Amino acid sequence: MTPRVDSEVGQLRSVLLHRPGNELKRLTPRNNDQLLFDSIPWVDRAQEEHDAFAEVLRARGVEVLLLVDVLRETLADTRAHAAGVQAALDAKRLGEALADALRIHLSTVDAATLTEALMSGVTFEELPELNAGASLVRRMHHPHDFAVDPLPNLLFTRDSSVWIGDRVAISSLAMPARRRETALLDLIYAYHPRFRHAARAYGAHSAPVEGGDVMLLAPGVLAVGVGERTTPAGAESLARSVFADGLAHTVLAVPIAQTRATMHLDTVCTMVDRDAVVMYPLARDSLVAYPLRPNDDGSLRVDGPEPFLQAAAEAMGIEKLRVIDTGLDPVTAEREQWDDGNNTLALAPGVVVGYERNLETNARLADAGIEVLPIAGSELGSGRGGPRCMSCPIVRDPLG
Numbered sequence: 001m002t003p004r005v006d007s008e009v010g011q012l013r014s015v016l017l018h019r020p021g022n023e024l025k026r027l028t029p030r031n032n033d034q035l036l037f038d039s040i041p042w043v044d045r046a047q048e049e050h051d052a053f054a055e056v057l058r059a060r061g062v063e064v065l066l067l068v069d070v071l072r073e074t075l076a077d078t079r080a081h082a083a084g085v086q087a088a089l090d091a092k093r094l095g096e097a098l099a100d101a102l103r104i105h106l107s108t109v110d111a112a113t114l115t116e117a118l119m120s121g122v123t124f125e126e127l128p129e130l131n132a133g134a135s136l137v138r139r140m141h142h143p144h145d146f147a148v149d150p151l152p153n154l155l156f157t158r159d160s161s162v163w164i165g166d167r168v169a170i171s172s173l174a175m176p177a178r179r180r181e182t183a184l185l186d187l188i189y190a191y192h193p194r195f196r197h198a199a200r201a202y203g204a205h206s207a208p209v210e211g212g213d214v215m216l217l218a219p220g221v222l223a224v225g226v227g228e229r230t231t232p233a234g235a236e237s238l239a240r241s242v243f244a245d246g247l248a249h250t251v252l253a254v255p256i257a258q259t260r261a262t263m264h265l266d267t268v269c270t271m272v273d274r275d276a277v278v279m280y281p282l283a284r285d286s287l288v289a290y291p292l293r294p295n296d297d298g299s300l301r302v303d304g305p306e307p308f309l310q311a312a313a314e315a316m317g318i319e320k321l322r323v324i325d326t327g328l329d330p331v332t333a334e335r336e337q338w339d340d341g342n343n344t345l346a347l348a349p350g351v352v353v354g355y356e357r358n359l360e361t362n363a364r365l366a367d368a369g370i371e372v373l374p375i376a377g378s379e380l381g382s383g384r385g386g387p388r389c390m391s392c393p394i395v396r397d398p399l400g
């Protein structure tokens with residue numbers, strides 16, 4: 001199956017997920033805010049919930065790739081292994097001597113051990129006896145401080161890379177807690193046998209764009225949320241890149257409130273059918289879009305702002321984008337938005353996975369003829385992400 005995704009809702013064939021692992025065990029009440037979790041997840045239960053999520057996808061014929069396997073297979077390549085070691089080291093934190101010693105040590109470990117170190121991090125206490133001589137850094141750090149940071153947000157594979165047509169864009173993630181994810185995805189797409197021939201769109205070293213903000217409304221039409229994570233410069237360079245590669249004719253830049261509850265566009269709106277979105281009611285009338293299109297001479301044309309729904313329908317060439325809003329009562333709507341009610345993953349047109357707890361949202365989707373496959377997410381959701389955030393589609397059938 002050659003990677004290719006040109007819509008949000010075409011039959012899903014292959015997807016990259018991350019089964020949460022020991023990196024979640026690093027979360028404490030002292031570091032959870034900085035690591036972008038709202039509480040301390042019960043890890044075993046989160047894994048059970050995630051296994052059930054993966055099973056729902058497999059039962060619908062979707063191939064599920066797990067990040068831990070893909071990364072381990074990647075690191076079996078010696079060049080990838082060396083680059084992986086490099087990606088673990090922060091010489092500014094460790095000092096040259098300790099960084100060098102850790103480099104020498106990690107160079108000798110096998111791919112599975114390096115995978116674990118890269119995902120779960122390493123505390124000073126866990127550092128093996130390294131031949132670094134006397135280390136002030138080691139003496140002065142608390143044993144529980146991280147020598148290599150853990151990456152609990154790997155769970156949200158949506159954000160770190162995104163397929164647009166037959167190209168992959170590796171995100172440049174905005175928050176310090178997630179920056180190192182970029183390096184891991186970069187390695188996977190450079191060295192994994194399945195992906196190393198994939199063409200790239202946009203660059204990991206450009207201005208921030210996160211996958212949760214990127215929505216393939218229809219072939220050739222992208223919406224890009226601009227807010228807490230994706231910057232105006234990020235949206236602009238993504239647009240230039242997809243125009244240059246002929247992957248899109250219109251990019252809608254959509255400002256979203258810069259708050260925790262709406263960190264990505266997909267927290268307020270996801271597609272559930274080829275012409276329908278589920279949307280937070282407050283966003284329905286307030287979202288606007290700046291349509292970007294290429295001029296004949298290759299320069300960028302910026303229009304708007306216009307109401308989002310109108311701009312989207314026009315770019316998609318349909319009369320109207322149907323909106324299923326998540327409940328009329330503002331308190332319920334706000335609660336279910338927070339619990340990722342708007343963050344559904346489409347497996348096919350009109351078939352979506354959603355968190356079971358969002359009863360009203362799911363009932364409204366069902367009323368509108370959408371099949372909702374409910375999953376438990378009490379623990380998974382503690383990082384503020386739903387089924388769309390937790391999945392990076394790699395192959396979808398074209399919309400016939």
Ligand SMILES: NC(=[NH2+])NCCC[C@H](N)C(=O)O
Nearest residue numbers: 036156212264383384385389
């Ligand atoms: N596509 C999404 N909405 N992703 C949610 C990411 C949540 C994650 N804790 C973060 O703050 O980065």
